[in-house]
Amino acid sequence: MLPDRAQTVRDAVGLGLAVGLYGVAFGAAADAAGLDVWQALVLSAVMFTGASQFALVGVLGAGGSAAAAVGSALLLGLRNTVYGVRLVPLLRPRGVPARAGTAHLVIDETTALALAAPDRGLGRLGFLVGGVVLYLTWNATTVVGALGAAALGGTARAALDAVVPAAFLALLWPRLGRGFAEPAVQRRVALGGAVVALALTPFVPAGVQVIAAVVAVVLAGRPRREVAA
Secondary structure, three states, X not given: OOHHHHHHHHHHHXXXXXXXXXXXXXXXXXXXXXXXXHHHHHHHHHOOOHHHHHHHHHHHHOOOOHXXXXXXXXXXXXXXXXXXXXXXXXXXOOOHHHHHHHHHOOOHHHHHHHHHOOOHHHHHHHHHHHHHHHHHHHHHHHHHHHHHHHHHOHHHHOOHHHHHHHHHHHHHHHHHHOOOOOXXXXXXXXXXXXXHHHHHOOOOOOOXXXXXXXXXXXXXXXXOOOOOO
């Protein structure tokens, strides 16, 4: 294997394993929200986007409706559509199965691996290796987390109330340094959304504050039209 390809594979495998370990926290969160092991595994296998999965089980665990949970997850997952548009010219999947498989692996980490590569071939390699390793690791650790949380019992499981939000923040924070806007701008937007969500939490059903926060930051970020004199 050529040096550049070997380095790309090492980077992709390392990233996939490191991020995939957060699946343990998701499995525990799913158990705390009342999902069984199979339901948690299906979510990881079918949805496969960490922030959206944490949002969905977080809303359900807080007593929110299924509609609010799904709405929150979809809003957080919209960024993957933007990533997909950017990656199509690079990856060029051919045929329905290849396109479906590629689309399923489009997340923050695989996008970063593909776009950071010096050429198209290495970008496709990093995307594929990183995506497959992360997918397999994420699903395996989801099962470990769900089974472990189920075995802990009530008292020990209560500690997950602190661990799961911390894991979600650790998973989300690095993403605020990537994207189309400056990292400082992204973090200010995230902080504004958090303030709106926290302010609404005591007054609205679980999950609604997430949707309201997204709407608020989108409206705040709209370009201002110049007022004619």
